[in-house]
Amino acid sequence: MYTFHSRVRYSEIDANGHITLDNIINYMQDCSTFHSEDLGVGIQYLQKNHQVWMLSAWQIVIEQLPKFAQEITIGTQAYDFSNVFGYRNFAIMDETGAYLVKANSIWCLTDTVTGRPMRIKPEFVACYGIAKPLEMNYADRKIIIPHNGQKQNPIQVQYHHLDTNQHVNNGQYVKMALQYLPKDFSIYQMRAEYRQQAKLGDIILPVVFSVQRGFVIVLENEDGKPFSIVELLSR
Known part of the structure; x- marks a missing residue:
């Protein structure tokens, strides 16, 4: 799993001193972009090749919210590729390595010129590798819209x-x-x-x-x- 370390900032917390959900997402998004940059397939590479990874779905499960000034480790790994979709786990861990937050995400490789999905080439798969999926209860990608909103x-x-x-x-x-x-x-x-x-x-x-x-x-x-x-x- 690719990781980077951080400390929860005052600007990232709510009135109760815990990190907010949108900042959890920011950490995870930063982790995936750092991962791609370090592998040489980051933003500039994608722009040059008229490609972008479009997020299709998130699932984030919070066991315990990180709190102000806490040392945390943010991690990510690709665990599957299928045609035009890439599947990526995320995690936030405390100082002992215990999981605080786990996440699943589904991404679609897209051609920025045509706006159409692109088949993922073997080079991408080889670059990211395929890890064992994190243990969590994986939910459906589709969300049912209720009535009477x-x-x-x-x-x-x-x-x-x-x-x-x-x-x-x-x-x-x-x-x-x-x-x-x-x-x-x-x-x-x-x-x-x-x-x-x-x-x-x-x-x-x-x-x-x-x-x-x-x-x-x-x-x-x-x-x-x-x-x-x-x-x-x-x-």
């Missing part, structure tokens, strides 16, 4: 929502969804499904659904089609 005020995509691919970063959708949770809601598992890209100036229409153990937040375009679906569950 509550519409919220629209959000217009701003520059700070974008990443180097010039569309809304995957973590930003989750950050948008988090604002609709009750203040005392404790997240055990987050799943996110990504269906299309939102770009600068687009209007995102949030719809909030109550479900057993939590909430589903659908972030739609003006035609009612989801950009992203985020499920947030307690234990």
